[in-house]
Amino acid sequence: MLGNFVYANPTKLYFGADALNSLNMELSKYGKNVVLVYGGGSIKKNGLYDAVTEILKDNGKNVSEIAGVMPNPTIEKLYEGMEIARNAKVDLILAVGGGSVCDYAKALSVSVNCPEDPWEKYYIKFDEPTCETIPVGCVLTMAGTGSEMNAGAVITNHKAKLKIGHVFADEKIMPRFSILNPNYTMTLPKYQMCAGIYDIFNHICEQYFSGTDDNTSDYISEGLMQSLIHSSRIANANPQDYEARSNIMWTATWALNTLVAKGKSTDWMVHMLGQAVGAVTDATHGMTLAAVSLAYYHYILEAGLPKFVRFAENVWHVDPAGKTDKEIALAGLAAMESWMQELGLAMHLRELGATDDMIEDMVNATLILDGGYRILTKEDIRKILQTSM
Template sequence: MLNFSYYNPARIVFGAGTIKEVGVLASAYGKKVLFHYGGGSIKKNGVYDQVNHSLKESGLEVVELPGAVPNPRLSLVKEGIELCKKEKIDFILAVGGGSAIDSAKAIAFGAKLRDDEDIWEDYYMRNDYIIKDAIPLGVVLTIPAAGSESSTGSVITDWDKNLKRAVNSETIIPRFAVMDPETNYSLPAYQTGCGISDILAHLFERYFTTEKHNDLSDRLLESAMRNIIAYGPLALKYPSDYRYRAEIMWTGTIAHNNLLDQGRVGDWASHDIEHEISGIYALAH
């Protein structure tokens, strides 16, 4: 087992009806919130109204930034950075899946960069960056898959150059993630299946290692893989079953919050290949 240092400050607020708590959670970080989300799905399933009600009930001023899409765009990140500066945003709330969360993370630290720094060239395109500061952010997770709700990573795509790149830093770990499995009931089967595949891939990538004597993390990874194999098909067959959705959602977080890869080196070759492909084609991660 390799030496390691593990740190994860993300508070997980899990369970049915927990979205009502988001306003109180966010209010600890200021009065003005950037509400970042994707398209119309959270308006159709009621999450948009629940989040807005909770934020405003806590006396928070809300500035909206919709438009997050799969393989989140650098152009939207830059728009968000300028909006944060203009509106003097205290806190960013990402509502959705990995795309909304990853772009929110980029916006959060991008808004704190010096004028002579470029978020893409100086951070996403380099390996020697140090992210020193970021606007605090939180998450309301509606699509379990990426695990970005409590991870160090942010992946952004520059569609003008067909490049998809990542940064990793403890500075951009969300302060909290509100996770209500009932928000997953309305997910299409395809979206659910993609999420299940992504979670399983995250576990495989950590499991296969050249390091020996990692018995605890081996067993934890095997258990998480068994959980996905057991409950994935059931969540597809019974999409409104709370138990199955809850198991998938929680396993997705555990699979990618870096806990299970401590003391070992994983194999991320397939992940890197995927980044090259979806940097060119608009495919599900």
């Protein structure tokens, strides 16, 4: 394991069927003014809204609300929330929802007391906060993004045709606490569940497909991927299986709480491609990743061949007997493709509403990173997107 790194993760997790009871303990640590952030209203249908607001009321909190946070939170929605939070003199932002709601809460945290435009500061210049940030807590209702235990926040600017994530360097941007009850994920539509499963899987892949050293993080990643594949098949057959859904939820957290990135360069180009697709089509995030990932992995396979061979043998249990390294690697990607089809994922961009005349916008919206096995050019990106159509 090569390189130097620092690891710190201050998020306190409460996991299990009784996890919400712990909100009482956490609320006592913060001031009276709470801004409650949530999405399209599903938490009102399943009773979670009432349960959370009752706890807030019992703890004497003044509650303001930011409702209607969309699956790909927009910069306009962030501006709206900043005004609400400022007027409320917010002491704590409580996100109740999926990863997009948690992402939005963190973006709000760094923007409320910032006099500069957050889009320009955080998503164009990638500056770090220079103002006082607001603590964030999460009550998670969807497993996928890992946003409940990291410092990332993705915001979409439709006017600029950009969807950009900023992973903040300061650990205080991470949620101070997150409440994870697998039961809250049970009402999620199957399409969204499977999209979340692939988001989890690809988070691990983005960190796994980088570096050539013998790295402990890769062994952890292989275990997480095998657990996810196993549980995904159970949940796909029976979405109400608590054990499978709990394992998926826990894997999602560990896939992106920075642990398996340690000692790694990390890739993230599938996410850059997928986010570009999302910026143009507004399609579900996990599905955009599914639609571009196989084309990307085939494109870089020879540059990272030893790792793709290891992936095939250790994650997909491909028998290497009588095969060349490239044949082993391709068999691994074929097994992955079969699993993706089994889950019902989007395998092509046309399934997400993309058309050929959108490709140039998607090319221009794709940020190029240098942590993977091959540094792409704009022409490479164009070819991958065309293959993904």
